[in-house]
Amino acid sequence: MSSNTTRQNISSGGAYEAVFGYSRAVRIGAHIHVSGTCAPVGHEKSDVYTQTHAALAIIGKALAEGKGGWADVIRTVVYVKDMNEAENVARAHVEIFGAIRPASTLVQVDGFMRPWQKVEIEAYAILGAAPASA
Numbered sequence: 001m002s003s004n005t006t007r008q009n010i011s012s013g014g015a016y017e018a019v020f021g022y023s024r025a026v027r028i029g030a031h032i033h034v035s036g037t038c039a040p041v042g043h044e045k046s047d048v049y050t051q052t053h054a055a056l057a058i059i060g061k062a063l064a065e066g067k068g069g070w071a072d073v074i075r076t077v078v079y080v081k082d083m084n085e086a087e088n089v090a091r092a093h094v095e096i097f098g099a100i101r102p103a104s105t106l107v108q109v110d111g112f113m114r115p116w117q118k119v120e121i122e123a124y125a126i127l128g129a130a131p132a133s134a
Helices: 015-020 048-065 083-097
Strands: 007-010 025-028 031-037 073-080 103-108 119-126
Touching (some): 025 048, 031 048, 083 103
């Protein structure tokens, strides 16, 4: 494989990665795909805004391990358990992405693996996608 197609699996060390056979993120060439990410254990009583920030922190670490950053993100997909919480999720999302403005989708779902989880986020990045001023 050439260096442009070398695969880098990125792990966060989460237990579900081994159980389900997936990586937190995968980088191939300039592309980084980050799996759906929820707040970790320890956030059982956190509100949706705090859980969103916790999920984004994990995503940020995965992007950094793949040599990327927030400005490289071109798309996010956000899953919420309760659409009435969308405003608080959006508030956390815009704090990271307000100037970057990736394409994004917000979808309500029935539930997550852990019943206390309120939000899950996927991210897609292309290294170098950032504008020169970012």
